Amino acid sequence: MDNHCLRAIILKLQDRLSNDDRKRLHFYLGNDVPRRIRDDPTLSGTLSLMDSLFDQDKVNEKDFTFLINAFDEIQCIDAVKLLREYWRHNQSDVQNQSVDSLSMIMPPMINQLPEDQDEDKYSMQQLLVNQKNTCDNCNIMINSNNTNINQIRMVNCDEKSQYSESKTKHLLNSRKMLWKCLLLFVLLSIVGCGILIFFSIRYFVDIGRKIQRLETLNNEFIATIQLLEISNNQSIAKIQQLQHEMKQLKKTEPKFNKWKQNAIIVAGGNERGEQLNQLDRPYGMFIDKKKNIFIADHDNHRIVEWKLNAKEGKVIAGGNGVGN
Numbered sequence: 001m002d003n004h005c006l007r008a009i010i011l012k013l014q015d016r017l018s019n020d021d022r023k024r025l026h027f028y029l030g031n032d033v034p035r036r037i038r039d040d041p042t043l044s045g046t047l048s049l050m051d052s053l054f055d056q057d058k059v060n061e062k063d064f065t066f067l068i069n070a071f072d073e074i075q076c077i078d079a080v081k082l083l084r085e086y087w088r089h090n091q092s093d094v095q096n097q098s099v100d101s102l103s104m105i106m107p108p109m110i111n112q113l114p115e116d117q118d119e120d121k122y123s124m125q126q127l128l129v130n131q132k133n134t135c136d137n138c139n140i141m142i143n144s145n146n147t148n149i150n151q152i153r154m155v156n157c158d159e160k161s162q163y164s165e166s167k168t169k170h171l172l173n174s175r176k177m178l179w180k181c182l183l184l185f186v187l188l189s190i191v192g193c194g195i196l197i198f199f200s201i202r203y204f205v206d207i208g209r210k211i212q213r214l215e216t217l218n219n220e221f222i223a224t225i226q227l228l229e230i231s232n233n234q235s236i237a238k239i240q241q242l243q244h245e246m247k248q249l250k251k252t253e254p255k256f257n258k259w260k261q262n263a264i265i266v267a268g269g270n271e272r273g274e275q276l277n278q279l280d281r282p283y284g285m286f287i288d289k290k291k292n293i294f295i296a297d298h299d300n301h302r303i304v305e306w307k308l309n310a311k312e313g314k315v316i317a318g319g320n321g322v323g324n
Helices: 003-014 019-028 043-055 065-073 077-129 157-251
Strands: 148-150 282-287 293-297 302-306 314-318
Touching: 003 043, 003 077, 019 043, 019 065, 065 077, 077 157
Parallel strands: none
Antiparallel strands: 282 293, 293 302, 302 314
């Protein structure tokens, strides 16, 4: 992934960022960018923020995990998914390029190895078939019956040993190169697996954090519901108590609160006078639970009690004229 490709991805991210996401991003990265960029949560401000991160080398084409972590912290899930998808794509491209380079290097070397082995084998067989009879710098070929067949000028033994040593060195170098390629392939495979394991662990850790946050919110929600239930139960108890008190009040109402349709005379009725069966300008009255009537007989200056169905009253206070 080159620099232009990474910038193209960042431009695609801008379509997925809301105004609130931009504000949260500028606030989160406030210590990493200048104040004028931090206070400008517009599209141009966000692009300036990305340029500042490029200039500080906190984000580059090889490593932009700083940007992934920032979007993850502000809970911008779409941006995190897009960046991680491109990160995985980039890592798979790098690994494929390494495998392709190995596949180009290894086949020629593998083919060369059997050829070198065949040449070595042929030279060794040629040396073992003939018996050597050394005499100074000249060799004479003899048969198995030890009879002289022909005297032939042979190549010096030192030259043949040097040729064999060069072939052996070439074979060892080929084998070393093959082992180096295999080791490089194994190391690249281990690195690739390590990167995949790292991001898998990070992904599961992120899921664990989100689950923990959801559990915290769920517990808070349950606690709120329990408080509401307690408050509701208290309100119901108060309402029931008020209903009970109202019933008690209704039970204590006097039984004589119902009046007959047609009125009857219960006191007086014998014209104006000062006799016990007479009243003179009654000014007020009071009825107790036993239906006894207490009348303020104003002009007679007395309080008279009339019992139920009585024909005359009984003076209970006053009755001696005006005085103090």
